Amino acid sequence: MNIGIIGGGALGLSAAYDFSKAGHRVAVYERAPFLGGQAATFDVGGGRLEKGYHHLFRSDRYMVDLIHELGLGPKLAWIESKVGFFYGGKIHKFTTPGDLLRFSPLPLADRIKLGLLTLRLQRKKYWPREYESVTAADWMKRHAGKRIFEVIWEPMLRGKFGVSTEQVAMVWLWGKIYLRTTSRKTFGKEQLGYPMGSFGEIFDVLEAKLKERGVDVVYPASVERVVVANGRAVGLQVKYKDGREEVREFDRILSTTPSYIFPKLVPELPADYTAKLSKVVYQAAVVMVLEMDRQLSWAYWMNVADRSIPFVGVIEHTNFIDRSHYGGTHLVYLSNYLAKDSPYYKMTPDELWQAYIPALKKINPDFDPSWVKKRYYYKEDAAQPIIGLDYSRNIPELKTPIKDLWLANTTQIYPEDRGTNYSVKLGRHVAKLMMEA
Numbered sequence: 001m002n003i004g005i006i007g008g009g010a011l012g013l014s015a016a017y018d019f020s021k022a023g024h025r026v027a028v029y030e031r032a033p034f035l036g037g038q039a040a041t042f043d044v045g046g047g048r049l050e051k052g053y054h055h056l057f058r059s060d061r062y063m064v065d066l067i068h069e070l071g072l073g074p075k076l077a078w079i080e081s082k083v084g085f086f087y088g089g090k091i092h093k094f095t096t097p098g099d100l101l102r103f104s105p106l107p108l109a110d111r112i113k114l115g116l117l118t119l120r121l122q123r124k125k126y127w128p129r130e131y132e133s134v135t136a137a138d139w140m141k142r143h144a145g146k147r148i149f150e151v152i153w154e155p156m157l158r159g160k161f162g163v164s165t166e167q168v169a170m171v172w173l174w175g176k177i178y179l180r181t182t183s184r185k186t187f188g189k190e191q192l193g194y195p196m197g198s199f200g201e202i203f204d205v206l207e208a209k210l211k212e213r214g215v216d217v218v219y220p221a222s223v224e225r226v227v228v229a230n231g232r233a234v235g236l237q238v239k240y241k242d243g244r245e246e247v248r249e250f251d252r253i254l255s256t257t258p259s260y261i262f263p264k265l266v267p268e269l270p271a272d273y274t275a276k277l278s279k280v281v282y283q284a285a286v287v288m289v290l291e292m293d294r295q296l297s298w299a300y301w302m303n304v305a306d307r308s309i310p311f312v313g314v315i316e317h318t319n320f321i322d323r324s325h326y327g328g329t330h331l332v333y334l335s336n337y338l339a340k341d342s343p344y345y346k347m348t349p350d351e352l353w354q355a356y357i358p359a360l361k362k363i364n365p366d367f368d369p370s371w372v373k374k375r376y377y378y379k380e381d382a383a384q385p386i387i388g389l390d391y392s393r394n395i396p397e398l399k400t401p402i403k404d405l406w407l408a409n410t411t412q413i414y415p416e417d418r419g420t421n422y423s424v425k426l427g428r429h430v431a432k433l434m435m436e437a
Contacts, residue, residue, distance in 0.1 A: 007256030009037025010420045014427035020213040030219035041200030045327025048198040051378045053315040056193030060421035075196045084299030131170035139170040155305035159312030172387040228268045233405035252404045258382035276396040283337040285383030289376040292330040309359040311336045349377035385411045
């Protein structure tokens, strides 16, 4: 078959990889000037850093398998993480069960209750469908109690989903807890994985493997529409960076675009399928990366449970990967998930930085803007689908009503949450289905 793929992220490239191994002809079109989607990298201090923070959990076997398949297994390191929880003007250690028992903002009885509740959720290893029909807020208030919910879970949910907090299903929160706890290799110690050449190297090697097999990997190139004739997808209208346009014929087409973009490419989609696509609401990710001349804190991953602070997470990458890989500089991500009507979403990078400075002083009272040598700013509109009640009923089918046209994106990763591992899983799954159809 001759297969066209829209999108050169982890999902599209892993699907192309399996198509090419099966002997099919493949073309991949990516509108950005780089591959890798949200795991793409930029150069800093002689190394490469992801535009959005990335690591792997022990359960991320699909990405781990791909890394080994590409010959990069020796570069995959498993490193103990250091987790902090900012609450009440202080960074609390929050990695081990012992740290939880010492977490003073909660009474001892609540600390024990929280530990037992986490263990209960961790042991639910299969999709707990009963968590689809109850919100995370309601379930946690009922089972953990109001005090635990307000100190631990509400700030995290509100920082991630904003005004949609009360809509998020418990199945989403279960998935987060389950993933985190499965990365504890030894008792109480969390280990996270990182490819020491960066995630960018994975996509470089994958691109090279694809091209060796004759795959066309074209970027930047914008797919303007899917050509449909007699109810069947027959080609793609592509616009190249030099302004040239062409229609290229394909036997089957896979789109990995966000759900709200897909109907613009295929106006022939029937109304009921388009309605499913329109039900998906995304939170945008706004990420600021700081190059600093010293540490901000001791933590790698810091959850911010203070909603007066205008970001939800501080990820100090060089507390995880040694700064010698980046010319000795310290690298810090300030992470935010925002609706498009949020004032922080609308701010310029300089305006956002001015809003962040007082918050950084709360986290580290000694902080001074002069510590920051350089700032980077990235925004992704389709970062986090909002997982509402009974979400599985509204997931659009991978095989669309248009013959020979398929859709696979982060809204169909369920009950797991979006990420490179599950994008690889879905990419290889949809490739298998398309070849079997």
